[in-house]
């Protein structure tokens with residue numbers, strides 16, 4: 001049993017959007033649908049303005065409102081804390097879509113079920129990293145067990161002072177950002 005999480009170092013992100021494309025291919029998504037979104041934030045004051053790009057996907061919250069509000073139990077956490085959707089139980093009500101403060105949920109218009117990043121659980125079970133981590137050309141992403149103090153992710157979170165997004169919401173997200 002692990003408690004899987006991710007570190008995204010936005011300072012290393014080269015903004016190639018390769019992670020999103022790799023994720024779309026891995027999950028068979030059409031070009032207009034994506035599990036990884038990019039948000040832009042302006043920092044500094046004119047004329048020294050910077051645009052910072054923030055890649056956001058399901059944060060695999062330890063306290064996920066999407067799971068709490070799912071009326072059928074379709075949304076669940078596996079033994080390693082990865083938040084998943086059982087497509088046989090999902091009725092497409094979209095309660096999870098409105099519950100997710102990270103806008104990570106993506107309704108599949110063909111099947112009617114609601115999908116999202118699954119931390120490439122099948123790859124992880126084979127001992128591999130999620131595809132967005134494995135293909136990141138900037139090495140901006142690290143995946144691993146947050147419960148193992150010797151894992152690369154645990155050490156780098158401390159070293160790079162990475163913090164989760166909107167920790168104030170109490171969702172306990174498991175993606176940590178360097179910004």
Ligand code: SF4
Nearest residue numbers: 058059061064066100
């Ligand atoms: S980020 Fe959204 S979809 Fe993912 S676990 Fe948290 S509340 Fe659920």
Ligand code: SF4
Nearest residue numbers: 070090091093094096
């Ligand atoms: S759309 Fe599916 S996963 Fe989302 S709350 Fe409804 S039943 Fe649960």
